[in-house]
Amino acid sequence: MRPFSYQRVDSVSAAVQAGRIDANGHLDAPVQFLAGGTTLLDLMKLDVMRPQRIVDINPLETSLSDIAVESGDVRLGALARMSDVADHPAIRKDFPVIAQSLKLAASAQLRNMASLGGNVLQRTRCTYFRDVSWASCNKRIPGSGCAALEGVNRKHAVLGTSENCIATYPGDFAQALLALDATVDIAGVQGDRTIAFRDLHVKPGETPHVETTLLPGEIITAFRIAGEPWMKRSLYLKIRDRESYEFAIASAAVALDLQDGIVRQVRIAIGGMATVPWRSEEAEAVLTGKPLDEERARQAAQAAFAAARGRGENAFKPELGRETLVRALLEAATLEF
Amino acid sequence: MTISESQVGPISEGGMFGKPVPRIDGRLKVTGAACYPSDTPMEDTAHAYLVTSAIARGKIKAFHLEDAKAVDGVLDILTWENMKGKVRSVRFFAGGGYASSTIMPMSSSKIWHAGQIIAVVIAESFEAAREAAYKVGVDYAVNKPKAGFDESRPQPRPMTNPLTRSDPATGDAEKAFAAAPVKIEAYYSTPTQHHNAIELFSTTCVWSGDQLTIYEPSQYVHGLKNGVARQLGIKPDKVRIISPFVGGGFGGKAALTARTAFIALAAQRLNRPVKLVATRKQAYTVSNFRAETQHLIKLGAESNGQLTSLSHEGWEVSSRPDEYKVAGTETTAVLYACPNIATRVNVIHADRSTPGFMRSPAEVPYIFAIESAMDELAVALHMDPVELRRINDTQINPITDAPYSSRALMTCYDTAAKAFGWASRNPVPGSMTDGDWLIGWGCATSCYPTNVAPAEAKVTLAPNGSVRVQSAGHDIGTGAYTALAITAAEFLGVPLERVSVELGDSTLPPAPVAGGSNATASICNAVADACKELRHRLVTAAVASNGPMHGLDRDMITFSDGQLRAPDGQSETLMAASARLGFGPIEAHAKYMPEIASKTIKLVGNAMLGKGLPIMASGTSAGDHIQYAFGAEFVEVRVHRRTREIRAPRIVGAFAAGRIISPTTARSQLMGGLIWGISAALHEATEMDHRFARYVNDDLAEYMVPVNADIQDVEVIFVPEDDTKVNALGIKGLGELGNVGTNAAVANAVYHATGQRIRDLPIRLENLL
Amino acid sequence: MDASSPLKSSPPENLRDRCQTLDLVLQVNGRSRRVVADPRVTLLDALRENLGLTGSKKGCDHGQCGACTVHVDGRRVLSCLTFAAAAEGKHITTIEGLAPQEGDLHPMQQAFMDHDAFQCGYCTPGQIMSAVACVTEGHAETDADIREYMSGNLCRCAAYPNIVDAIKQAKPLMRERDA
């Protein structure tokens, strides 16, 4: 861990001012916000992140940690902790995909610490990225190559990859946000803005080191969901080697508007498989307006992974992803309230 | 969970053997007061941080230390350039020496394996040392490394030349295999694994004049002491190792690693204490590990199930310079009755660190192979796998005809099968389901040789009647503190609260390595001998002419409730009795020599023990007999019909392991072993980037071990067993017994659930898609 | 946040400047303890190296094992991923603060002893701190819940079933005590 100066701020504008600095991308900026610290300290100890200034935004908790469900709409403050959101009765009841994606993530201790804002900005678990003694990692050192392409890549992505990076986006909550078409409130020096959550992350393409559309100094203040009663029929299915405390090998977030056996609307997001939180409109299109049965679920899963590309150890992932999605869809269809 | 106490008749009057009592060191552990070596309070400590090699094979061309030295608070940086020739080489542990590897990091610019220590940075703070370590620049000359096995299966080699090979063999296995009506022939493999004890590898060194004190978690303080002394060229009595608590060992803390001498030298150069807590990542290369193995098994049987041919060829990986192998064919060759047996073990050298002991070193990979093959044979024969074991059960070593001292394998099977409900199993694969989950039931044999080592112990009876037990043994979680206290309480007839035990300090009487499941047997016998000696002296005084029991038959005097008791009801407290022996404490120092020790061990055993050299009488060749503990393990797995994740919610093991001294801790050991077995079967593997011969999942988020939610019902059953051939107390040892059969039991259950036979561990969902 | 905290003032404009030295006061186990340290010091290292509270263990230093679990303002957190500076002004409880040094153990500590819920004992302080929180959070209502909510504490000795039994024993006793 490199030396840095530590500073607390007690207003969003102070945070934005403190974070205002020239840099290529938000996540590699020399000024980093400290929320739960569970990504930041981890990567600083590994010498992967080397901020020179840490701006502790936890004093903003009083204003940025609300969990509000009002007239069906949801507002989740960026500093709300994963555990509090996961345990929130209204969220559990009306937006189960949110509660489940958080409850199935990390551990009780980490969820007590980690904030929602930090969660969506967590970094990949690619070993070549996390260990600075590996020479090739385009995400860490642009232009250095990608050791994972021909390396150990069982957990790497099969969707949204490029020849420059196949690192999996590791989080769970982001898929739930996609499945509920959430938006993100952002404060910055240029003022506040709101974007669709799906526009927050960017695929690696030619520039794997750029992971989000946030500008340096911008701070996420909240996530919002325009609630619908049918979002009760939503779930998060997470597949992993062990029963808990592990990132997804595959996951599916499904929100389903099912009436008389016919799919009126469905939103599908896939985790553990893609370089970014992955929404599958292809799969949604197969289902919309149709009855949901095993056959149809399979077709949707085929569509979701039509573009999937495995290489080496992760060649099994498209099939696992399909099975995961089929299972999630059928389980969602049979949910009873 | 149930626990049936093992009661095999009293050995003394204390009534303590076999009684479930709480761990005597429990309070220290639940309050955070137990002082593990890195917890030792110390003034003015400097902190060390290791720099390890990013390449597996080649040379260091140059260091760039300017940036590192410029870090505020950096005190010293050790590299081969200033360490060359400072540390003498010592012999390899497995070759009768001290070192876990003969690779001597920082003795030259040569790199033998990735993760090799190439520099040690010492600074005022941990933070500064870590920062500087990351700033150490290294130019390497890189050669292409060999990572381990090639991609293709190894080719079998000729096995049968008993004259030139020491591998166990009898008859003509090849011919019998050719003639057998039912055959199984298959390759199996197990992956690289690491101990991953939760405690990190730490070393703190403090010099006081020419006296060096080392705080380091150790499974063998006498080995560490003598080994470091030799490396540093100082007298062993100038070195003291303190390691009263060890946060898990599993074999990783048994032999001397390279780090210790460097920390000692750093402390000497700076003339202040230096503390190293190696990182979790570094734990994968600074000590040893379980190397990957491959196996080719051929079984031939009559159609009634009787084995006619068994051959087992194993391949193991070792480092370039060290020939380390576990060679579990010693056990697989004697497991079942069979007239024709052939075995062979091959070692492949690669650019890796030297492997070593990891919980049940030899048995775990080799029993996985043979017990999977036995299950395949049962399937081929349409026979219940338990019945196949029964048909081939033996009470003698099929090669030498030497008897097992005792072998209750089939009792274990029958007991465990009953507890598990095996009788209701439908043998057809995939036939048992629960909703979307396929259920599979499998079983396998567990066994572990009963090894016993020379050991010393001192027992002191204080004037106030309290008892102090001292031995340089180790409690690495095994319950040694408790078992030794129970032993003293048993023989001296004192309440357990009156007994204190000191372990893990090289100034105490030497005891063997905590490994090979020998420690309880060896040290309890030493403690018993010391207690018997104290009894003798107390009784002698009591029946002497001036004693209260004058004229009574000394053999009739017993010890219980803190009293000497005569058959006529007369009694005297231990306090009073010891007072008559003189003022102050009375003590006895016993040197236990295993009953089964060979002539050579009897001759040199005590001297070797004192020098911290590995010395152990093996259960695989105990003179006129062989001695093993046995068990039978039954597992239920569940595999999801669609997504194929595998869970093991239920496991039952029944074990016959001789006398159980401390059932509470013994049960925990076996339970831990069973869970280790599930872990190895379904979770654990250290993965390697073969292009670079480097580990890639070297942390606890990526190296999978089970979490609480993976484990549900674990049942441990003790099968009573009385066997005083193994040693006077009839203790067989069980720290390594639990996880031996589990790998195969899980794989066999997975087959039963899915019809898919997975022969390469770990079994993961992608194998079943 | 304490408005008078020196940390609120801006750090030097030149970001390449050396680390600050922080003069912190931590509330640990009901006592105010002063820690003078580099901002890089984690709460775990501050407890262990600066304050001599070595009950909290380091098993990974990266949030992967749970051995360093402590309570901050009553919530279980990982002290290895917490900066000491960020814990200023909060109430920190470690295993040493769970029960008075002499005398009765906390019901959870006693339960761990009664059920042999450990072997080597290295994960134990973290397990116990986690277990206490597991009960107070209300996540110890079923065996399945206990197992899930205790999954952030690895035990390589694999005492898991005994840990579950211990929590079941301690839960009603803790409730009685708190009632």
Ligand SMILES: Cc1cc2nc3c(=O)[nH]c(=O)nc-3n(C[C@H](O)[C@H](O)[C@H](O)COP(=O)(O)OP(=O)(O)OC[C@H]3O[C@@H](n4cnc5c(N)ncnc54)[C@H](O)[C@@H]3O)c2cc1C
């Ligand atoms: C062992 C382990 C297991 C884990 N398992 C899982 C898992 O299974 N599933 C899962 O989803 N996650 C998992 N995680 C990741 C964990 O959830 C994230 O580390 C956590 O959510 C990050 O949140 P934080 O508040 O701690 O972020 P921090 O570490 O504080 O911040 C992370 C990054 O985001 C920036 N940042 C934080 N807040 C804001 C904001 N409001 N606006 C702008 N920038 C901000 C920071 O500057 C920093 O760059 C695991 C982590 C660990 C260590």
Ligand code: SF4
């Ligand atoms: S996959 Fe991405 S993060 Fe991993 S090595 Fe390649 S470029 Fe780096």
Ligand code: FES
């Ligand atoms: S040391 Fe903090 S989680 Fe492992």
Ligand code: FES
């Ligand atoms: S008791 Fe040893 S790690 Fe849990």
